Amino acid sequence: MSRRALRRLRGEQRGQEPLGPGALQFVLHDDDDAEEEGPKRGPGGRRPRGAGKEGVRINNRFELINIEDLEEGPVVNGERPDCLLTEAGASGNKRRSQSGSTETKRDGEAADKEGPPEQSNAAGKLRKKKRKQKNKKTAAGEASENGLEDIDRILERIEDGSGSSHPGPPPLSTKRHVLYVEHRHLNPDTELKRYFGARAVLGEQRPRQRQRVYPKCTWLTTPKSAWPRYTKPGLSMRLLESKKGRSSFAFEHSEEYQQTQHKFLAAVESMEPNNIVVLLQTSPYHVDSLLQLSDACRFQEDQEMARDLVERALYSMECAFHPLFSLTSGTCRLDYRRPENRSFYLALYKQMSFLEKRGCPRTALEYCKLILSLEPDEDPLCMLLLVDHLALRARSYEYLIRLFQEWEAHRNLSQLPNFAFSVPLAYFLLSQQADLAEQELSSTREMASLLIQQALTMFPGALMPLLEYCGVRPDATVAGHRFFGPDAEISQPPALSQLVSLYLGRSHSLWKEPATMSWLEENVHKVLQAVDAGDPAVEACESRRKVLYQCAPRNIHRHVVLSEIKEAVAALPPDVTTQSVLGFDPLPPLDTIYSYVRPERLSPVSHGSTIALFFRSLLPNYTMEGERPEDGGAGPNHNQGLNRLMLAVRDMMANFHFHELEVPLEDNPEGDGEWD
Numbered sequence: 243m244s245r246r247a248l249r250r251l252r253g254e255q256r257g258q259e260p261l262g263p264g265a266l267q268f269v270l271h272d273d274d275d276a277e278e279e280g281p282k283r284g285p286g287g288r289r290p291r292g293a294g295k296e297g298v299r300i301n302n303r304f305e306l307i308n309i310e311d312l313e314e315g316p317v318v319n320g321e322r323p324d325c326l327l328t329e330a331g332a333s334g335n336k337r338r339s340q341s342g343s344t345e346t347k348r349d350g351e352a353a354d355k356e357g358p359p360e361q362s363n364a365a366g367k368l369r370k371k372k373r374k375q376k377n378k379k380t381a382a383g384e385a386s387e388n389g390l391e392d393i394d395r396i397l398e399r400i401e402d403g404s405g406s407s408h409p410g411p412p413p414l415s416t417k418r419h420v421l422y423v424e425h426r427h428l429n430p431d432t433e434l435k436r437y438f439g440a441r442a443v444l445g446e447q448r449p450r451q452r453q454r455v456y457p458k459c460t461w462l463t464t465p466k467s468a469w470p471r472y473t474k475p476g477l478s479m480r481l482l483e484s485k486k487g488r489s490s491f492a493f494e495h496s497e498e499y500q501q502t503q504h505k506f507l508a509a510v511e512s513m514e515p516n517n518i519v520v521l522l523q524t525s526p527y528h529v530d531s532l533l534q535l536s537d538a539c540r541f542q543e544d545q546e547m548a549r550d551l552v553e554r555a556l557y558s559m560e561c562a563f564h565p566l567f568s569l570t571s572g573t574c575r576l577d578y579r580r581p582e583n584r585s586f587y588l589a590l591y592k593q594m595s596f597l598e599k600r601g602c603p604r605t606a607l608e609y610c611k612l613i614l615s616l617e618p619d620e621d622p623l624c625m626l627l628l629v630d631h632l633a634l635r636a637r638s639y640e641y642l643i644r645l646f647q648e649w650e651a652h653r654n655l656s657q658l659p660n661f662a663f664s665v666p667l668a669y670f671l672l673s674q675q676a677d678l679a680e681q682e683l684s685s686t687r688e689m690a691s692l693l694i695q696q697a698l699t700m701f702p703g704a705l706m707p708l709l710e711y712c713g714v715r716p717d718a719t720v721a722g723h724r725f726f727g728p729d730a731e732i733s734q735p736p737a738l739s740q741l742v743s744l745y746l747g748r749s750h751s752l753w754k755e756p757a758t759m760s761w762l763e764e765n766v767h768k769v770l771q772a773v774d775a776g777d778p779a780v781e782a783c784e785s786r787r788k789v790l791y792q793c794a795p796r797n798i799h800r801h802v803v804l805s806e807i808k809e810a811v812a813a814l815p816p817d818v819t820t821q822s823v824l825g826f827d828p829l830p831p832l833d834t835i836y837s838y839v840r841p842e843r844l845s846p847v848s849h850g851s852t853i854a855l856f857f858r859s860l861l862p863n864y865t866m867e868g869e870r871p872e873d874g875g876a877g878p879n880h881n882q883g884l885n886r887l888m889l890a891v892r893d894m895m896a897n898f899h900f901h902e903l904e905v906p907l908e909d910n911p912e913g914d915g916e917w918d
Contacts, residue, residue, distance in 0.1 A: 472527065478494045698766060700787070
């Protein structure tokens, strides 16, 4: 390495050292760099006579410093070749030769003859510097474009953790878990950018970035400046146990949060949304209050406010996460039997519903996988009835097929009408893609036809309602056949009718394409031929329908209530429709695990006050102090309650007025005698 490069590494530059008596003298050496070489000067910096042929005239000693040579010159065995440095410092032009010293001497002679060497060197260096800067800008621009194109691939490589990317589909051993959640797909802006571009999505947000306050980094939501200032509401999460690679967590409520929860339950019982608004003014990040008020706003067609309240609830719960709790690993569990955990399930479900309505099915699918991964065995919200619909809307056909193949053995997904019809539809839509090979295309089409025939054989009562939803009139052969006729829909069990109504009410729009209808019609005729031929599979499916679908479990009823699909809600059994369903906790599990109990609210009958019961019927707002849940009994304020009672009685008695009714005299009190 040259001496000049060493000085650069130490942060020194020539000309910054203190000047001495011989500081302006340059000594020529045969093995030194040409830029550091120069003829000996006399006093005052004058060049002695006869030095024009041996070196370059120097008026400014810093003209020989060329940073580009340090950055771009080739290095051989740790040092730069003297010939290349001499050539670059003497002429500034791009020339290649094998003998650098000879050309340097010729350039020096030509420079002395043509004009001042300082001007020629300066012009050459300026042109060279401009060309290099232009090349650097071009290379930087190309690199940035390539970086933008490959940013998704880089993010996938980082999240994968393996550090290597495979061009083709990964082998089965290296595939991610079927419920693996990707962080970047939890953000709806990622999907909207793909549809409309980053400028359309982030155009309004860019001017505000200079004034923003950097909040806590979260994955589920982005805090907004209009939200109240975040203060810990008393919500936290603890680790219950960790075994076999799975960790169980649970949310916890502090004593202050428990008091707020009791006030919230009292506000819900009052059936007045303004009471919840008042509660949120003092506790702006109480989760259940935010979710309940969100439902009230949604019923009033204020979708923007409803979505904002749900996002605030998610932000409050994400700030309470345990450090070991992971959204993406698929190994963290939340027990739905604990009431503290149910708020997180419901907040995720409501956010997923808003994302689907907003036109972000890929992001909604990621939320669906997240909910399913929190408790995949029990599936308290029955997300298996929805994941197929979101996968088809997001055009993730491969994912739906993979989920069906991996879970069919132990979950019997083919017994659910939504999977029985959605999986063959995914195969068919996958066969419509033009980039498949001919052999793969034919095998995919055959698999789609085989599965749709099995679905029609198992669930014949779904065909006619599906055609009615799509506005298609079946031909006389299909409509008049006993297998697909009205008897098929009437004879199916109530639980099966509920599942079919849920699927058709949600996913009928996916079947409206003409190509899909033609493919369905072709397979319907094949099923009719098998039925007329006496295929034993038809009788086996009929007996299976009578045995399997006797009664739907509670999680399916809970899913139907949350879905709000009219056809499915109308098919709910009476034992569900007759009981009160709370929006913040619909159909709680029968084996709920309570960590704390709400203080009992004393009723007038149990308190033994018949007078209080009478005045409650007259004055609905009347409440004795002993009946307040926060007091837990009569307490010292019992006399105040009696005083209020006496004042209410006096006020009521003062308003009583008795009027004597005048009975009109009749001319003939005995009547006309015409009854005989």
